[in-house]
Amino acid sequence: MAAVGVAAVAGGCGAVAADDGAVRVVATTEILADLVRAVGGGRVHVDSIVPPGGDPHSYEPTPSDAKKIARADVTFTNHLLLEEHALIKAIDANAPDDAPNVSLAESAETYGAQVIPLVENIALDVPWLGLAVRGSGAGRGATRASEVRLSATALEGPGRLAVYLTHALGEPQVYVDSADGLSTVDSAVLPPDAHTHVNWAFSAPGVYRVTLSAALSTPDGAWTPVGAGTFTFAVGVDPHTVHSGQSGVVVDRGHTDVAVDLDRGELYAWTDAGTGAQRAVAAADVVIDVPNRALDTVPADPRFGFLGPAGSSVHQLPQAVLGKHVHGEIDPHLWQNVANAKAYAQLIRDTLVASDPADRAGYARRTAEYLAELDRLDAHVRTRVATIPAHRRQLVTTHDGFGYLAKAYGLTVAGFVVPNPAQEPSAAQVRKLTETVTNLRVPAVFLEPNLSGRAGVLTQIAKDQGIRICKLYGDAFDERARSYVDMMRHNAGELAACLG
Template identity: 45%
Template sequence: MRKAAALFAVFAAAGLAACGTGNAATLADDGRLKVVASTSILADVVGNVAGDAADVSTLMPSGVDPHTYEPRLHATRDIAYADAVFTNGLLLEPQSLTRTIDATARPGAAVVKVAEDAQRYGFNPIPLVEDASLDTVWLGLKVVTRGDLPPTTVADFRLTAADGPGEASAFVLGTFGTPEVLLNTRDGLDTSDSTTLPVDAHTHVSWAFSAPGVYHLTFASALRDAVAATDVREEVEQTVTVVVGVDAAQAAPGKQVIDHGHVDIATVLEPGASRIVLRGDAPPDADPGDAVVVVPNTTLQPIPPERSFRFLGNPGDETYLLPQAVLGRHVHGELDPHIWHDVASMKAVVNVVRDTLSAADPAHSEVFDANAKAYQAQLDEVDAALRAAVESVPEANRNLVTTHHGYSYLGRAYGMKIAGFVTPNPSVQASPRDLMALTRTLENLDVPAVFLEPELQGRSNELTETAAHLGIRVCTIRGDSLDPPGAGPATTYVDMMRANAAQISECLKERTTQ
């Protein structure tokens, strides 16, 4: 039924475009462009650039979730008559709307995906990670040699000491998912807590930690000739600090934080000297004495029921699992479309809108240019207000917890940590593991407040229930839409970002018991 309705809308709009030529000519005679934007946020931005020189309408009314919007007949009609159609792009809009635009936009009309075109003005999109628990550092083991060594040389890695609030383990997964334990503090440390690598080789490793806190793991490494059974180079030792589930800035102040990318605990063997370093994909090496490896709360997992995983603890118990690395970045092949949470990104969008409108109506290009500059000056003020709001929050409290993972641009632009969310996206039902990770995030980071979109307030959901159980405040954050007229203060993009800034500043300054 829905498919049939969508097809009817397309054919009806085509008919309007074919038989309504007189109406279209009348609209053109007033000297103003007909412009359509997909979302209420984008329509407001386009309207500020267009000013009085264009008639701008939105396909999605304020308060509508763009992920679930279905185009109606009036939207199809507006597309058919438009001189320019602006969409966010990066797969924000549902495919039904994208197909309707492709089928309905008249020949010669500009159809622009602003988030994609904005990249030529310096916008840098953020990749979407398919599994949020994989968006962590991948910590392996590696041997790096310089100088001549016998071809049968190998390096032994041993865990010689460990302290922390819980147990630590390291293992690799075989072809059929069976774990091979390399290191495990649960049964004490002995010579079995070791692994051997050929020189100039490395291995991907999964790491598990049973409790939140700071762990100090001391590794020793030595070279030997595997055939002659003789030592090639004397043993070196180094302690690596791992911060699990708590704020690294508080737990290890002043230390370099390693929380993403592929990093190896590497034995570097040079003529006359050997050392253990943290080596990433790009130089320089990190000194383990000056750096910490971070394991976030998003890695929390229940221990599997299979007997082969009993070395981690009892089935169903919680463990923080830093996953074994995979080759390449584990992504959908998509980019995060929620670019408006970074005001500087929207300044790039303004340039795209200015250029598109100027090409469609060269007679008003100076007007569009002047409007764009004036609006970008407003955006500079909003950008500064957001920075000031975040800076007013103690660094330890700059943790954003929301319903879904849609605020990465806000985090990157303004120094907020996206500490947790109920699900990666709003169309996915929260799993028991998601709720487990959410609860421990709020507890371990002592989060002052969580943030909920206006359209979800007043309804019980996983975030409000978890916050109520822990006595944590629930505050408002605008996500994908402006407030409908009369329903709130954020009826423009500028007002929306100012409202978010005010809530961040007010709600995260200190914890207040609810």
């Protein structure tokens, strides 16, 4: 299947060797490329698809990237939805069939890597209702490059339904609009294992029943049905008087996703309602509360005319985070724990040996040397962080990319501007972050060099509070840090200097 915006240029033939005989390797990010160079040495020629200072969360591949991928002997991605899905599709569509194509974060656990969940703690006084894809779908032929289409196929109720996403600059992207009937146009498309935030808007109070159907993309561009489910919404009425199924679970707070399960072939509510722990509840057994406090006014902006006349009222469950925000359930930034980088290096070693067994001893030697260097690096980071008083080990950063750093080295993620760097903060997020900085007496905030264009909010908060503005490397290098070791040594030093 061709990648979106980048035609597949690889056939089924093997890759063309580099001019100097080196193994051609393509990695999605500079950090991964640096790890490959440390293990491969002169035996490899490595290209990073995301350019220096680029953001893997939002980078869109180009035709020249597809050509690099098509010539690769080995490709490495991080995945766990770190990279923009279009980049993953470009890798999988263009990598030669006989070239190892390894997702490091997803395979490194067998080498001792430890993963942590990506936990969202979003305080809303109404339910947060997103969309999600669960299960691997391997039995249906799904791969990480597949897409899942969630379509609204039927609606019963007293008014119209609109499901949409508000981008960072206020531009709405409409997924479902029942005003002109429902068709396959009324759909949202997600990759496997993904979740996204959306708004649900209802034009009139009453009881609604919304039927959603799911389909999985096939390599030839067709769609295979997966399942369907009908969900009940109590809009501006008492949800406890609306009967739905046997259990009648009322979703009136917390986090819930309308989820399609690729393995079970069904749609259900993946919700923490009533228990605090996420669980699957059958679509027929759920009543989703859209209370009167969810009433909102349609803005005068003509872009929101699909909601109704300007100034009219709608009941709306808002998306919890402004901007496009697609992610999985596991934090993908594993390398911020040096122990996980060691697991990556060993997986890279074994992958390169399988592709180039003639230099097995060389790969083993270089990897052993690099692992020893990473052991020294890990000890250095621990030593520097240990100089920071415990009550000052609070991280406030540009985006939620430092959970592994915090967990491994005894820090606390006190706050961040946005969960994903490809989005802009809402007013509520800015207010909450300001309160966090004030209440915890945070001595410094940390910006990422490659996200300087999105650092205005954090910079202003720091200036208002009279605290330091410091630098942490997250997803990319710059001219001052050109290797993983340099990056982590800088981060350790900056933490000690700014918080200690």
